[in-house]
Amino acid sequence: MKLSGCKFHGITVVVFVMLGINSTSAMTKFNVLNFGANPNGRTDSTDGFLKAWNAACGSADSSFLYVPKGRYLVGSLEFKGQCRSPRVIIRIDGTIVAPLDYGLLGKSANWFSFEGVTGVSITGAGAFDAKGPSLWACKASGSNSCPSGATTLSFTNSNNIRINGLTIGSLAKDLKEEGVQNVTVKKTTFSNTQNGLRIKSWARPSTGFVEGVRFTDSVMRNVQNPIIIDQNYCPRNENCPGQVSGVKIKDIMYTDIRGTSSTPVAIKFDCSTKNPCTGIKLQNVNLTYLNKAAESFCSNVVGKAVDLVRPSSCL
DSSP states (O other), rough: OOOEOOOSSSOOOOOOOOOOOOOOEEEEEEEEGGTTTTTEEEEEEEEHHHHHHHHHHSSSSSSEEEEOEEEEEEOOOEEEEOOOOOOOEEEOOOOEOOSSSSSHTTSSSSEEEEEBBBSEEEEEEEEEOOOOOHHHHHHTOOOTTOOOOOOEEEEEOOBSSSEEEEEEETTTSSSSOOOOOEEEEEEEEEEEOSSSEEEEEEESOOOOOEEEEEEEEEEEEEEEEEEEEEEEEGGGOSSSSTTTOOOOEEEOOOEEEEEEESSSSEEEOOOOSOOOEEEEEEEEEEEEETTTEEEEEEEEEEEEEEEEEEEEOOO
């Protein structure tokens, strides 16, 4: 799986990738606090995180790397693979915070980069806080000196990756927020998950947007919602009943998506009545349900289907 081109600054498109990983009886635990990381949100913990990763990666047993609650100031990090450990579980219950000076991180290609890893799981109730508003303000000013920004979380040349539970956040949670753009997700496999390729926003007013997203070469195995845009997200019907999403979604492409849905509706585009989704494109999509034809659902969406598309497109 490779996540590339993602500029996650305060709001995100969340991608869950869950693959079966063989369990093992022996597991060695590593806590970033024991390697010098500080949860006060002010002390640079970059070196502590890297040392903890190197220890977990080099273990002969499966490894559990823990980031407890707190705020951790962390700069750009590259986690190298070729690990001795057959499995590394990273649980993040704290908040990873980028430097306030966007120039320190914005000139890097990636913030958290994993290269050539196998059997890595990232889970927990924590969050990545990229401190993006100041960078977006720089770009909005028209200045030519603004850095392009870094990809928050990147996996390259990696296999058997699992990401679940983290917040990089939801669109339209706040009224004034920036957008998400130029996101590429490719060569992914989703097995027995609730969601596959998902974009969601709260059913609330927002200045946010999503555009230029590319999903390509994905395999679905018994996934509840293989392809879904949900702009009526309102958990527990709190703080959003009767409202509509202000997030504008456009230029989203799904190419070479195949596999099985665990529910009859394999493709669902449930967009905002105020700002319908536009520029949605399906190409070479083949999704089935219980070895028979699945269904599509479209609401407030404009787009087109190209080449083979199953289930039959409602665009």
